Amino acid sequence: MELVSRLAQLIPSIGHNTKSISLEVGIGDDAAVLRLSPGSEWVTSCDFSLEGTHFRPEYPPESIGYKALARATSDLVAMGAKPRYFLLALALPAGKTGKWLRRFASGMSRAAREFDMPLIGGDTSRSDTVTICVTVLGQIPSGLSVLRSGASPGDHIYVTGTLGVAQLGLEIARRGLSRQRSLARYLHAHLYPQIPVSLGQALAGHHIPSAMMDISDGLSTDLARLCTASHIGAQIYAGQLPAPKIPSTLLSRGIDPLALALHGGEDYGLLFTVPPHAVPRLSRIARHTKITRIGEITRHRDIILIHPDGRSSPLPAKGWNPFS
Numbered sequence: 001m002e003l004v005s006r007l008a009q010l011i012p013s014i015g016h017n018t019k020s021i022s023l024e025v026g027i028g029d030d031a032a033v034l035r036l037s038p039g040s041e042w043v044t045s046c047d048f049s050l051e052g053t054h055f056r057p058e059y060p061p062e063s064i065g066y067k068a069l070a071r072a073t074s075d076l077v078a079m080g081a082k083p084r085y086f087l088l089a090l091a092l093p094a095g096k097t098g099k100w101l102r103r104f105a106s107g108m109s110r111a112a113r114e115f116d117m118p119l120i121g122g123d124t125s126r127s128d129t130v131t132i133c134v135t136v137l138g139q140i141p142s143g144l145s146v147l148r149s150g151a152s153p154g155d156h157i158y159v160t161g162t163l164g165v166a167q168l169g170l171e172i173a174r175r176g177l178s179r180q181r182s183l184a185r186y187l188h189a190h191l192y193p194q195i196p197v198s199l200g201q202a203l204a205g206h207h208i209p210s211a212m213m214d215i216s217d218g219l220s221t222d223l224a225r226l227c228t229a230s231h232i233g234a235q236i237y238a239g240q241l242p243a244p245k246i247p248s249t250l251l252s253r254g255i256d257p258l259a260l261a262l263h264g265g266e267d268y269g270l271l272f273t274v275p276p277h278a279v280p281r282l283s284r285i286a287r288h289t290k291i292t293r294i295g296e297i298t299r300h301r302d303i304i305l306i307h308p309d310g311r312s313s314p315l316p317a318k319g320w321n322p323f324s
């Protein structure tokens with residue numbers, strides 16, 4: 001059987017004979033056909049997941065599949081959109097088209113079910129290393145998308161979840177400690193990032209954030225992007241950052257929780273700004289999610305870190321950079 005047809009059997013998908021609310025033609029024809037619905041907008045993005053760059057070849061294939069879809073979908077969540085469909089372009093070595101592919105597809109299926117997001121098309125090819133490109137499509141009521149560019153001086157800055165846990169998991173994998181059971185939950189955060197799908201939609205739906213993005217490359221790098229897009233600066237309180245608690249077995253290994261929280265990538269939580277008048281509404285909407293206020297937007301363009309002793313220093317962007 002052709003690889004695309006096998007993927008369509010292994011991953012929740014919509015075939016070309018099945019119609020859904022906004023899909024005229026699904027996987028199996030030359031292209032998918034989407035129906036435009038009045039009053040709503042499509043939001044779309046694509047993301048690479050490359051062996052050696054984004055994951056190590058020895059990682060569980062389930063994690064590679066899960067994370068490839070989670071990473072891409074995180075960008076829809078960051079706009080406030082509801083995930084709807086995805087397309088998968090996958091190139092593999094011939095030796096990975098059997099068991100490896102089934103395990104990869106089972107991880108990707110888990111993410112597709114969690115995000116309620118069927119596969120509607122894609123392409124497969126042969127390559128010496130695993131090369132994945134996921135294209136995601138989301139929907140949002142017209143005009144509700146939350147951009148990076150809307151923050152104003154005086155807005156409060158929030159993040160979801162704990163910052164730097166996924167990076168801590170990566171450090172654990174790098175140090176060859178993956179088999180230690182007490183460290184499993186950190187490794188899990190690196191392999192299977194949990195993205196706040198419904199919170200993104202709820203925030204946008206209630207017009208709460210003035211600007212929003214996902215934290216993919218680390219707070220320091222992503223906050224700088226938001227500040228550049230909004231033409232403003234920020235001050236961040238080091239003592240308020242939701243940093244991970246470093247397990248005692250790692251304390252002697254030079255892992256700094258503040259550095260993890262500031263620069264650690266791949267948590268895929270949300271970074272968003274809220275005007276003071278919308279803060280009471282935020283507390284009602286985000287009751288069931290961990291959110292933390294970490295600072296304020298400022299008029300001058302620098303990004304400043306305020307230490308617990310009152311000292312302040314510029315915060316350089318030292319998150320993940322694929323070219324460094």
Ligand SMILES: [Mg+2]
Nearest residue numbers: 075078214216
């Ligand atoms: Mg993003």
